[in-house]
Amino acid sequence: MSEELNKYDEVEKAVDNPSEERIRLKLRDDAAFAKEVAFHAGLKKAISDQGAFEFEAMLTEVEDRLYNSKKSNLRIVRWAISIAASIVLIIGAYTLMEWRAADPEYLFAQHFQAYQPGHTDRSAETVVTDELRAFEAYEQGNYERAIALFSNLLIEQDNPQYRLLLAISWMQQDQPGQAIPALKDILSENDTSYQVEAAWYLALAYLQMGELPEAKAQLKRVEASNSKFSPLARQVLEEL
Amino acid sequence: MAKDEEFIHALKTGDSKYIEHIYREYLPAISQFVNKNNGNNEDARDIFQEALVILHQKLKQPGFELTSSVFTYIFAICKNLWLKRLEKSRKLRVTFLDQQELSIVDELDSHIEKESQYRLYRKKFRELTAGCQKILELFFGGHSMKEITKIMDFGSVQYTKKRKFKCKEKLISLIQEDDQFKELT
Numbered sequence: 001m002s003e004e005l006n007k008y009d010e011v012e013k014a015v016d017n018p019s020e021e022r023i024r025l026k027l028r029d030d031a032a033f034a035k036e037v038a039f040h041a042g043l044k045k046a047i048s049d050q051g052a053f054e055f056e057a058m059l060t061e062v063e064d065r066l067y068n069s070k071k072s073n074l075r076i077v078r079w080a081i082s083i084a085a086s087i088v089l090i091i092g093a094y095t096l097m098e099w100r101a102a103d104p105e106y107l108f109a110q111h112f113q114a115y116q117p118g119h120t121d122r123s124a125e126t127v128v129t130d131e132l133r134a135f136e137a138y139e140q141g142n143y144e145r146a147i148a149l150f151s152n153l154l155i156e157q158d159n160p161q162y163r164l165l166l167a168i169s170w171m172q173q174d175q176p177g178q179a180i181p182a183l184k185d186i187l188s189e190n191d192t193s194y195q196v197e198a199a200w201y202l203a204l205a206y207l208q209m210g211e212l213p214e215a216k217a218q219l220k221r222v223e224a225s226n227s228k229f230s231p232l233a234r235q236v237l238e239e240l
Numbered sequence: 241m242a243k244d245e246e247f248i249h250a251l252k253t254g255d256s257k258y259i260e261h262i263y264r265e266y267l268p269a270i271s272q273f274v275n276k277n278n279g280n281n282e283d284a285r286d287i288f289q290e291a292l293v294i295l296h297q298k299l300k301q302p303g304f305e306l307t308s309s310v311f312t313y314i315f316a317i318c319k320n321l322w323l324k325r326l327e328k329s330r331k332l333r334v335t336f337l338d339q340q341e342l343s344i345v346d347e348l349d350s351h352i353e354k355e356s357q358y359r360l361y362r363k364k365f366r367e368l369t370a371g372c373q374k375i376l377e378l379f380f381g382g383h384s385m386k387e388i389t390k391i392m393d394f395g396s397v398q399y400t401k402k403r404k405f406k407c408k409e410k411l412i413s414l415i416q417e418d419d420q421f422k423e424l425t
Contacts (some may be wrong), residue, residue, distance in 0.1 A: 043411070044380045049362075052359075062256055
């Protein structure tokens, strides 16, 4: 997903800086790229033309007045249009709020924070172990490296904390589908450490995936867990 | 000619009172033409609106002056738009442009095509959710992801980037799925 997220970056850069040497050459030599850039430039031009939007809206209003309404009293029509505009505005604002509130991915973005593992003073460690490298990568936000290192560590030793940090790293990489099995594994283990954390992040992973029923079910479990995540889960459930 | 000047002024400024006169005076002729050529009143209104947008945009360009009457321009653009649609939809082409209309269309040719595309893009943009419209409006308006995150009160720049990406994908698919886009490209 993160790679896909960047798929328009180069094209958008070319729209904004067509005279940059590297872009200029690519536009000259790569017809498909030039076509793509022309399309995106057209989109930008069309959408940012506020005057055209207003002119088209005015034409539609004139057409409605002339052809879709039998009322001849212009004042009544104008009054109705202004009332309608107010209603549209209110509905629009309400819809925007609803859209934001009910949007699971929005809620995920609002509530997701990377878990901070308990502080361990590793400065005295003279041997740089894979575990140390994995924690460092995670703490420094190098989640791609953290995924590789924690995955290797898990081959050697099953550890719920490794699983949790691996799952959160996947979520940071916008791949909740990879995080969910790791979190479920923690919840199915006999070892009760990190269960609450796993349940909370599992709920967030479902939100990130847009899977609302699963997210709600998981949030209810977290809410009932009487843990530090319970108030957060309650808040998200209320927002949903 | 005084009427033409009023209409030109209305088209430049978007004065709805005079635009209404333009509809009343000129749309019947366009409807007659479209109805005679495998279309209906709705088609006529659609291409008439498109012609007015094209003329409005063209009139805003510095140095552009009409070389014929407003009606001749509108009629030539409408005829051209309708004939192109007929051609693309493989319906019978029955009417041709006369010499004056041809010279108007030649003069406006690339502008007509581009404006038709832009009008379609705006039409599809209006079909997006209010949230998507706002994000893309800010993005195309030159705001950075950081600024959009702040304005929209999103939790992170990464989320904003993802949301913008999804909105843009949706807009592009709406455009590309439209038959008119296939006709225009």
